Amino acid sequence: MRRHPLMRILNAQTVALAGVLLLNWFLFPGFFDIAWQDGRFFGSLIDVLNRGAPVAILAVGMTVVIATKGVDLSVGAVMAVAGAVAATMVVDGYSAFTAIVVALAVGTLCGVWNGLLVALLDIQPIIATLVLMVAGRGLAQLITEGSIVTFSDPHLIFMGTGSFLGFPMAAVIALVLMIAVTLAVRRTAIGLFIEAVGINRSAATFAGIRSRMLLISVYALSGFCAAVAGIIVAADIRGADANNSGLWLELDAILAVVIGGTSLLGGRFSIPMAVIGAIIIQAMNTGILVSGFPPEFNLIVKAGVIILILVLQSPIAQQLLIFSRRNAGKRSTP
Amino acid sequence: MNRSLRPLAATTIIFIIAYGLSVAQFPNMFSTRVLGNFLTDNAFLGITAVGMTFVIISGGIDLSVGAVIGFTGVLVAVLVSWFSVHPLIAFAIALVVASAFGALMGCAIHFLQVPSFIVTLAGMFLARGAASVLTQDSIPVNHEFYSFISTLYIKLDGGGRISFIGGLMLLVFVIGAILAHRTKFGSYVYALGGNATSASLMGVPVARTTILVYTLSSFLAGLAGVVFSLYTSAGYPLAAVGVELDAIGAVVIGGTLLTGGYGFIFGSFVGVMLQGLVQTYIIFDGSLSSWWTKIVIGMLLFLFIVLQRVIFSSSAPKLKHVRKLKHE
Secondary structure (H helix, E strand, O other), X not given: OOOOHHHHHOOHHHXXXXXXXXXXXXXXXXXXXXXXXXXXXXXXXXXXXXXXXXXXXXXXXXXXXXXXXXXXXXXXXXXXXXXXXXXHHHHOOOOHHHHHHHHHHHHHHHHHXXXXXXXXXXXXXXXXXXXHHHHHHHHHHHHHOOOOEEOOOHHHHHHHHOEEOOEEHHHHHHHHHHHHHHHHHHOOOHHHHHHHHHHOHHHHHHOOOOHHHHHHHHHHXXXXXXXXXXXXXXXXXXXXXXXXXXXXXXXXXXXXXXXXXXXXXXXXXXXXXXXXXXXXXXXXXXXXXXXXXXXXXXXXXXHHHHHHHHHHHOHHHHHHHHHHHHHHHHHHOO | OOHHHHHHHHHHHHHHHHHHHHHHHOHHHOOHHHHHHHXXXXXXXXXXXXXXXXXXXXXXXXXXHHHHHHHHHHHHHHHHHOOOOOHHHHHHHHHHHHHHHHHHHHHHHHHOOOOHHHHHHHHHHXXXXXXXXXXXXXXXXXXXXXXXXXXXXXXXXXXXXXXXXHHHHHHHHHHHHHHHHHOHHHHHHHHHHHOHHHHHHOOOOHHHHHHHHHHHHHHHHHHHXXXXXXXXXXXXXXXXXXXXXXXXXXXXXXXXXXXXXXXXXXXXXXXXXXXXXXXXXXXXXXXXXXXHHHHHHHHHHHHHHHHHHHHHHHHOOHHHHHHXXXXX
């Protein structure tokens, strides 16, 4: 069944986003105000895009990993490693370009490591990526030698705080990455392969899909996305903080993917919806901040949203829905 | 030797070798003082690891334990310092709240059929958030009961002492081991982790067991929070951040299979001690930075995961068979 393109945009995620934004507007009337200043846009809405970009970027990689019935817990630690590499290299006198390329390569390598554990050693993804989640922050501290490496290279800082056509650079990078990966998986057969491996890996292998190679590439992509996010976060604060960079962001990224409707049991996935999930999370954070609630409520609200989604997605709720529809049908046709 | 005991033996042997090497380098490490401190410093982690072992054997995971420790610590501190409740009553309230919280998570996991990973993640946010809403600051606890507890210890030869909380951890491990290996509940947990469908067909009460496992895990996390509060004499909403990872690490290093259905309570004890050994070694060395702890524990995790893989794939020649089929 093909629906009208405009109708396809209208789904649970976009409605939820609109709801959160309207609620923010209700709590803080200036929420939609956008000002043009110093060649760029300013406003709460732009702030949501800017602050939500790192999680959105992580969510792009995480969606593809979760679609293969996996999960990548190491993205926060990989962010710290990539930020540490970029900052240390810039401080050591390398150009920003070299630093970024090496940091991206290191992040991708971390992803390949995860992929090798999952694909070749057949280790459960949660556990395989747990290794790097625990050790990664230690590695990052090894690179920065335990201190927060600060830098002033204008090109590297531009990655985090610059603007492109008036929009924050971080949001632009997230958008480009989202479009590129979506096109790569949806305009080729790769997306189908990913879903096949996620639903039943051995069946997919017997059908001729090189599932090992695919899994390694998927984790490599997640590592790459984590490195991009790590560079942006480091550039934003002009320093690499091995302890706090990307801390708990893996959980936000997983949450964004789940809000985006991707099944944790593999198979069905949508990258743009996961990015919208990331924006919903950030809109809630910003909403709580601008409306004057104490930031401690943030976690409770987040937990409430997860519980709501879980209840709505659960088989019992689906059955109740069918049941009530049937009952309604019976009553109208006696 | 029984094949199923191999991972446990491997962990124990690695601990003995590692401890032997450390003693060879720093002879002072072989003293009852160091061993006593192992128990005291890791008491809250050990108690948490017992609960985590049950959850992992049942085929799930509990990410909320660190947050529950933080929440119980804050709750106890608030009750004792602000409302001048006697610590023992505060402990009881905190344990009841923690157990109810775990039971709720268990219900959500069973009745909503959601992966435990996501439910306990929500639980983690909720407990951490609730603790932060109660207070933002560290609340000190000054009560004569706390000083009384710290005077309770068993003296050992050589100046070492088993403190009250260290002894409590040992007791929890013993009770946990009996519960897992010698009771009906224990065999239900193993059956559930082995294969939930077969378990329910065999008549294992799946709902009750699932809910009880998460209740137990949260109860023990609450107990760990009480121990943490006795250990630090304060309640802080950001206390014990990341302890869930240390606990999962200890359980895996202890030879418990993360897919469920297989594991030992005693293994988790060795896992906790091994993590304590790494930390103590780094303190003794003095020149190594604390971040080496994370790297070494990461490497240990990797080692044991690969080890489990090798042991279990040698007993189940499934993959080779598949490859052979392909070539034919």
